[in-house]
Amino acid sequence: MLKILASILSADFARLADEIADVEAADVDGLHIDVMDGHYVPNITMGPAVVRGAASVATVPLDAHLMISDPAKYAGDFIAAGVSRVCFHPEVAPDPLALLSFIKKKGAQAGLAVNPDSDVDSMKRLFPKADYVLVMTVFPGFSGQKFIPSALDNVRRVRALFKRDIAVDGGVSPGTARMVYQAGGNVFVVASAVFGRKDRAAAVRALRAAALG
Ligand code: DX5
Ligand code: ZN
Numbered sequence: 001m002l003k004i005l006a007s008i009l010s011a012d013f014a015r016l017a018d019e020i021a022d023v024e025a026a027d028v029d030g031l032h033i034d035v036m037d038g039h040y041v042p043n044i045t046m047g048p049a050v051v052r053g054a055a056s057v058a059t060v061p062l063d064a065h066l067m068i069s070d071p072a073k074y075a076g077d078f079i080a081a082g083v084s085r086v087c088f089h090p091e092v093a094p095d096p097l098a099l100l101s102f103i104k105k106k107g108a109q110a111g112l113a114v115n116p117d118s119d120v121d122s123m124k125r126l127f128p129k130a131d132y133v134l135v136m137t138v139f140p141g142f143s144g145q146k147f148i149p150s151a152l153d154n155v156r157r158v159r160a161l162f163k164r165d166i167a168v169d170g171g172v173s174p175g176t177a178r179m180v181y182q183a184g185g186n187v188f189v190v191a192s193a194v195f196g197r198k199d200r201a202a203a204v205r206a207l208r209a210a211a212l213g
Contacts, residue, residue: 002187002211002212003165003186003187003188004187004188004207004208005028005029005030005031005032005063005167005190006030006031006195007032007033007143007190008020008034008195009143009191010144010195011023012195016054016057017053017057020054020057022200023194023200024058026194026200026203027201027204028204029061029187030060030085031058031062031063032062032063032191033046033051033054033083034046034067034191035064035067036067037067037069039069040067040068040069042141043141043142048074048077048078048080048081049081051081051083055081055083056082058082061083062082063083063084063085063086063087063111064078064085065169066113067140067141069092071089071099072093072098072099075102075103076106079106079108083108084107084108085109085110085111085131086103086108086109086111087111087113087132087133087134088112089113089115089140090113100129110129110131111130111132111133111134111167112126112130112132112133113133113136113169114134115139115140116137116139120158121157124161127158127161127162131164132164132167132187133164133165134167134168134189135154135158135167135168136169137151137155137171137172137180143191144191144196146171147171147173147176148171151170155168155180155183155184155185156184159185165186165187166184167187167188167189168183168185168189172188172190172193173190173193174209174210175210177207177210177211178210181211181212181213193207194207
């Protein structure tokens with residue numbers, strides 16, 4: 001039930017294939033790709049070309065988290081590049097229901113991303129069409145930020161309405177894993193608490209052990 005996705009944002013990009021092999025050997029369930037465009041968030045990361053490279057060496061599924069101003073324009077490119085799940089921030093999609101359908105029609109699972117200051121109630125009409133929800137516990141833009149405990153209210157709110165996967169993204173570590181899991185998050189997206197540690201297998205074990213208590 002509990003899944004751990006390693007966010008490659010904190011990987012050593014000069015050795016990306018080795019880094020992917022290392023976290024796969026540590027038994028992560030997938031690789032999370034943080035896509036940032038310098039408009040929706042004040043940072044620029046990676047595009048479909050990097051995803052294609054990562055997908056060519058990965059043995060676990062990839063998911064894209066689109067932190068970009070025009071997710072509808074690029075979602076298809078990330079699916080073509082090899083991700084099997086795509087989530088986007090619905091407030092910047094002119095027609096979020098159409099984008100959820102489009103992602104599914106292209107053969108991927110479709111997710112909705114919730115910011116710490118998002119109004120979950122205003123999004124709930126979209127939930128029946130989503131395969132998963134990703135709740136941010138930091139403001140999107142950078143890895144290594146401090147976990148925002150009040151954002152757990154959003155995890156609880158979504159869990160009350162949504163029975164499928166809830167991913168929690170931002171500041172998830174052995175110190176926060178238990179509260180995330182108890183709030184209803186069953187997929188942990190983790191960058192620094194995995195890639196920031198030398199022994200990735202120990203890092204993943206520590207996350208699972210902390211979550212399950
Ligand atoms: C933040 C990204 C996260 C980030 C998590 O904008 O969406 O996926 O990489 O990083 P950590 O685990 O270091 O908070
Ligand atoms: Zn993310």
